Amino acid sequence: MERTLVMIKPDGVERNLIGKIIGIFEEKGLRVVALKKLKLSKEQAKVFYIVHKDRPFYESLTDYISSGPVVAMVLEGENSIKKVREIMGATNPQEAEEGTIRKLFGVNKEKNTVHGSDSPESAEKEIKFFFSEHELIGAEK
Numbered sequence: 001m002e003r004t005l006v007m008i009k010p011d012g013v014e015r016n017l018i019g020k021i022i023g024i025f026e027e028k029g030l031r032v033v034a035l036k037k038l039k040l041s042k043e044q045a046k047v048f049y050i051v052h053k054d055r056p057f058y059e060s061l062t063d064y065i066s067s068g069p070v071v072a073m074v075l076e077g078e079n080s081i082k083k084v085r086e087i088m089g090a091t092n093p094q095e096a097e098e099g100t101i102r103k104l105f106g107v108n109k110e111k112n113t114v115h116g117s118d119s120p121e122s123a124e125k126e127i128k129f130f131f132s133e134h135e136l137i138g139a140e141k
Contacts, residue, residue, distance in 0.1 A: 001138070002080040003033060004117045005126040006088075010068035012113040013037070017105055018071050021114065024101060025075055028087055033074040033138050034131045042066045048129055051122075057110070064110055072130040076138055081123055084116040 008021055022032065040048065045062040052058045075084060089100025093112055096103035106112040117123035127136070 001076050001078065002120070002123075003074050003076045003127060003136075003138075004081045004084050004123045005115075005130065006073050006075055006084055006117075007115040007130075008071040008073075009065065009111065009113055009115060010070060011107055011111040012105060013069045013071060015105070017113065021101060021105070022073070025084070025087060028083065030075040030077040030080055030083065031138075033076045034127075034135045035071065035073045036130065036135075037069055037071050038130075039069045040066045048126070061110060074127050074131060074136060081117055081120060085118065088114050088116050 006025070008018055012018065012021060018037075022035075026032070042062060045066040046053070046058075049058065049062055049065065052061060077083060087101060089096030089102040089106075091102070091112060092109045093102045093106025096106065101114050102112045117126050
């Protein structure tokens, strides 16, 4: 079983899409291992998105992510990283496939409703950013 991090961004939280988004992931066979709602400071957002620090959108992205509450969750399942990326759709909602979360709910390239880890390395780092080991509750053994 693989684990990945998903974050519902401020636009998704503000528009009351938390349950709908979680439902989509669960319907596709993914299991919620951890879940929390929080508000990141600008400094925390900068640490979370440090991989983008040299990109022109870094400041606006970190401003946006710290502008309101987010929901962070860890999902578990077979090939969960790849599966989550497919369920979310392309970064730009206008380019996302029909039925994907970003096509259904995304506002624009920045306010695209969800973030998901893009590799096993980033999943591990991002999960640790939001959750301690005792907060991760996997499938019953």
